[in-house]
Amino acid sequence: MASTSTSLAPMASVTEAATGGRRAWLVARQKINVEATILYAVSVSALIGVFILTHIFRHVAVRFGLTRSRNVLLLPLIATTRAARRIFVRHLPGFTSTGHALLVVTYVALNLVFSLYRIDHSRPTDLCSRFGWMATANMVLVVFLALKNTPLAILTAYSYERLNVLHQISGYTTLIYTILHGCIYSAYFINGGRVEVLHEDVVTAGIVLGFALLFSVLAGMILRRFNYELFYIVHVVLFIVIAVTLGLHRPSFEHDQGLYAVVVLGALWFGDRLIRLCRLVYNSVNNEANVYALPNGGTRIVLKKPLLRARPGKHCYVWLPRIRAFETHPFTIVSSNPMELVINTYSGFTRDLHKYALENPAADLKVSVEGPYGTIPDPLEYDKVVLVAGGSGATFTFGMAADMLGRMTEDSQQRIDFIWAVKKHDNLTWFTQHLSNLRSHTHAPKVALKVHITNFEPAASSNTLEDAERAPGAGTLTEVISKSGLERGTDSEYPTFSAAASSTATRYDSDKEERDMGQRSEVASSTSSVVDLPIIAGRPDTETEIKNAVQSLTKNQRVLIAACGPDSLTTVVRNVAASCISVNGPGVEVHCEQFGW
Numbered sequence: 001m002a003s004t005s006t007s008l009a010p011m012a013s014v015t016e017a018a019t020g021g022r023r024a025w026l027v028a029r030q031k032i033n034v035e036a037t038i039l040y041a042v043s044v045s046a047l048i049g050v051f052i053l054t055h056i057f058r059h060v061a062v063r064f065g066l067t068r069s070r071n072v073l074l075l076p077l078i079a080t081t082r083a084a085r086r087i088f089v090r091h092l093p094g095f096t097s098t099g100h101a102l103l104v105v106t107y108v109a110l111n112l113v114f115s116l117y118r119i120d121h122s123r124p125t126d127l128c129s130r131f132g133w134m135a136t137a138n139m140v141l142v143v144f145l146a147l148k149n150t151p152l153a154i155l156t157a158y159s160y161e162r163l164n165v166l167h168q169i170s171g172y173t174t175l176i177y178t179i180l181h182g183c184i185y186s187a188y189f190i191n192g193g194r195v196e197v198l199h200e201d202v203v204t205a206g207i208v209l210g211f212a213l214l215f216s217v218l219a220g221m222i223l224r225r226f227n228y229e230l231f232y233i234v235h236v237v238l239f240i241v242i243a244v245t246l247g248l249h250r251p252s253f254e255h256d257q258g259l260y261a262v263v264v265l266g267a268l269w270f271g272d273r274l275i276r277l278c279r280l281v282y283n284s285v286n287n288e289a290n291v292y293a294l295p296n297g298g299t300r301i302v303l304k305k306p307l308l309r310a311r312p313g314k315h316c317y318v319w320l321p322r323i324r325a326f327e328t329h330p331f332t333i334v335s336s337n338p339m340e341l342v343i344n345t346y347s348g349f350t351r352d353l354h355k356y357a358l359e360n361p362a363a364d365l366k367v368s369v370e371g372p373y374g375t376i377p378d379p380l381e382y383d384k385v386v387l388v389a390g391g392s393g394a395t396f397t398f399g400m401a402a403d404m405l406g407r408m409t410e411d412s413q414q415r416i417d418f419i420w421a422v423k424k425h426d427n428l429t430w431f432t433q434h435l436s437n438l439r440s441h442t443h444a445p446k447v448a449l450k451v452h453i454t455n456f457e458p459a460a461s462s463n464t465l466e467d468a469e470r471a472p473g474a475g476t477l478t479e480v481i482s483k484s485g486l487e488r489g490t491d492s493e494y495p496t497f498s499a500a501a502s503s504t505a506t507r508y509d510s511d512k513e514e515r516d517m518g519q520r521s522e523v524a525s526s527t528s529s530v531v532d533l534p535i536i537a538g539r540p541d542t543e544t545e546i547k548n549a550v551q552s553l554t555k556n557q558r559v560l561i562a563a564c565g566p567d568s569l570t571t572v573v574r575n576v577a578a579s580c581i582s583v584n585g586p587g588v589e590v591h592c593e594q595f596g597w
Contacts, residue, residue, distance in 0.1 A: 029126055032118050033133045034257055040114040040137055047106065051156045062381055067587045068556045079583045089590055090578040091571045096165060104169055111138070111173060128184035135177035136261045139246065142170045143265040147272045148373060159375045161315075161330075161594075168220060175217045182210045205248035212241040229327055229348050239269070276370050280319060280328070283307065284368035289320070291365060293357035297345035298392070298430045301331075302338055307369050310336040312399025316371030323353050323365075332395040332564075332593075333372060334434065335402060342430055344392035376562070377591055379404040379414070383557040386417045386549045388542060388573055390565025391427065394420050396593050397564055398434045405441050414446065417549050421452040421540050421565075428453075428535075452540045542569070543576045550580040550588060558587035570594060 061067050066074060088099030095101040115134055120126045144150070145167035146160065153159040189197045197203060216238040224231040243266050250258040287305040294300055307316055310333055317328040318341065329349050331341045345354040356363070379385045379400060387397040401416055408414065418438065422428060428435070428451065438447050550559055563573040570592040577590035 029129060030257075033130055036114045036117040036130065037133050037137050037258075037261075039117070040110060040134070043110050043114070044107075044141065047103075047110070048152070048156070051152075051158070055156045062558075067558060075583075082581050082583055086578055086581040089574060089581065091574045097574060100165070103166070107166075107169070108173075124184060125188055128181055128188070131177045131181040131184070133258065135174050135181060136246070136250070136258050138170050138174040138177065139242070140261050140265045140268075142167060142174055143268050145170060147268060149272050149275050153373075153375050157375045157377075159373055161374065171217055171220065175213050178210050178213050182206065202249055205245045209242055209245035209249055212238050212245065216242065227348065229324070232327070243269070276317075279370035280317075280368050283370060284319070284366070287367050287369075289365045289367035290362050291353065291357040291360075292362060293354060294342070294430050296424055296427055296430075297354060298427070299343045299345065299350070299354045299357050300430070301341040301343065301367075303340070303367060303369065304338070306337055306339050307333075307372060310339060310372045311376075312336055312403040313376050313396055314372040314374040314399075316341075316369045316373065319368045319370075320353065320365055323356060324349055328370070330371075330373070332399060334395050334399045334431075339369070342392070342395050374593075376400065377560055377589055379560055379562075380407060380412070381558070382414065382560040382589065383586075384415045384417065384549060384553055384559045386546055386559065386561045387419065388540075388546070388561070388563040388565070388569065389420045390569045391422055392430075393564035393566075393569070393593070394422075394431055395564075397562065398431055398438075400562060401438060401447070402434065405438070405443050405447075408443050408446075412443070412446075416447045417545065418447060418449045419452070419540050419542065419545055420450070421454055421569075423453070423455045425453060450536060450540065450545075452536045452538065454539050542572050546573065546576045547580060550586060553586040555584055555586055558589065560589045560591065562591045562593075564593035567594070 058067075067078075088097060088102065090098050092098045092101045095104065111134060115127075115130055117130075119130060145163045148160050150160050150163065152163065186198065189195060198207075216235060219231050219234045219238070223234065243262065247259065247262045247266075250262060283305065285305075287303060289301050289303045292300040292302075301318065310316065312333050312335055315330050315332045317330050319328045327349060331343055334340045334342050343350055343353065345351055385400075385404065387401055389397040397418065397420065401418055404414070404416065435449070435451075438444065438449055441447070546561055549561075553559055561573060561577045563570050574590060574592055577588055581588045
């Protein structure tokens with residue numbers, strides 16, 4: 001017995017030494033992983049810092065007139081920045097712009113660098129473990145880029161909807177890391193005859209996490225295109241599953257600092273939701289909306305209560321419990337006083353809203369809004385503003401024009417080129433009052449308004465469509481609106497539509513708000529005279545219009561080119577604007593709003 005005990009002692013010491021060595025290796029690997037994750041976070045933060053500093057520098061340069069300066073000392077800097085912007089602003093297939101593509105390449109490069117940072121290639125599990133850490137770090141970035149109330153909207157002028165593409169890319173990156181992490185570890189344990197490890201609670205949580213992340217990404221790629229409402233619900237539910245299972249997969253603060261990342265992403269998401277909920281509750285108090293059906297699938301919403309800090313051109317989330325009790329949807333603000341939204345009909349919520357407006361003209365609905373969101377350049381900082389819109393994209397350009405005109409003074413020298421292309425006559429009636437306001441405003445002579453009807457249908461007594469397209473105009477605004485079945489009312493600010501399946505479109509009824517009669521009569525008189533405006537048949541020559549606007553300015557002036565519409569339109573605007581950027585020309589700024597958020 002004594003000899004047996006003696007022989008087992010060396011074996012026990014060897015086992016303890018092996019266990020101790022493995023523990024020391026795991027501790028060392030953990031430290032390196034933490035170091036790599038921190039360095040990755042610092043690098044991404046530094047990248048964000050570049051955009052923050054660039055934004056601050058440009059703001060200061062505009063404020064002190066440096067962008068207009070021809071100072072010899074500043075010319076090299078101006079030449080360098082404009083040469084870079086001429087490249088970065090241009091559209092690149094698969095990306096928003098060349099600058100966006102460069103940012104994505106930099107992001108991918110950072111991930112590759114820190115995936116391989118101080119990795120022992122002789123141990124495949126070291127690389128697998130690093131993939132798990134990189135997935136966790138990127139998950140925090142995914143949540144940060146999805147925040148509606150993101151600090152980047154202030155620090156970089158990039159609000160959440162403009163960050164959404166980066167949110168998606170970081171989500172794809174997180175999924176790739178997760179798949180590699182899970183597959184390599186599974187193969188390692190299965191080949192080593194340690195299948196029981198895969199049944200441990202921590203590993204099971206990781207498996208559920210991986211599938212939840214996979215389904216979330218697939219929902220964003222596929223379901224989002226067909227049913228946004230269902231996608232949104234699925235996306236939120238799956239995120240909660242991801243956050244919980246990620247915490248269960250890294251259950252200890254003492255042995256796994258990755259749990260701190262779980263706390264951070266949970267706090268970011270919950271904090272953002274809490275802010276949005278508080279706004280929604282506050283703005284629901286004593287708030288109602290009137291809804292009006294517009295021809296050709298449009299719907300107007302007019303709210304009783306204004307939204308704090310709302311500016312035309314920005315957007316807000318609207319809650320109409322009568323239409324959707326548990327959903328909010330984003331729409332562009334056309335007017336802030338009263339609060340007005342004009343919505344095109346697609347499917348789901350917008351389809352049901354339009355149907356309800358048809359069946360219940362001018363109905364009162366309980367409503368709430370939260371926001372506003374969106375970052376747009378201040379048009380008063382530019383000598384000329386070129387606004388280009390396609391279809392319902394005019395909700396943005398009309399709002400921006402109205403906001404600009406409302407803040408201009410008698411001494412203001414700014415000019416506005418307003419180009420709007422619509423498919424049919426009926427679409428004009430969505431913005432009849434806004435067209436009138438642009439033409440009758442005190443600063444109307446400073447607005448060059450051009451309206452194009454791409455599918456122009458001339459009256460029976462007119463020439464053929466080919467002749468109409470060759471003609472310089474397709475009639476006047478009054479004539480075209482008349483063809484659309486529009487009758488100007490005398491008792492409402494918005495016109496009445498006599499076409500089938502239409503409704504009266506008025507602002508919030510004056511008897512409900514007990515408006516001053518003098519103000520009401522002033523509104524009615526301004527509406528009763530829709531000025532004649534040439535309507536141009538066919539598509540606008542956007543490239544020529546923009547180039548002419550830029551060439552009309554001197555090299556010491558600045559122009560803002562802002563567009564909203566389908567991808568084909570914004571692509572043209574972006575590329576033309578990029579081609580107009582030159583050292584010896586005026587300063588050119590481009591801002592494009594895309595359909596959907």
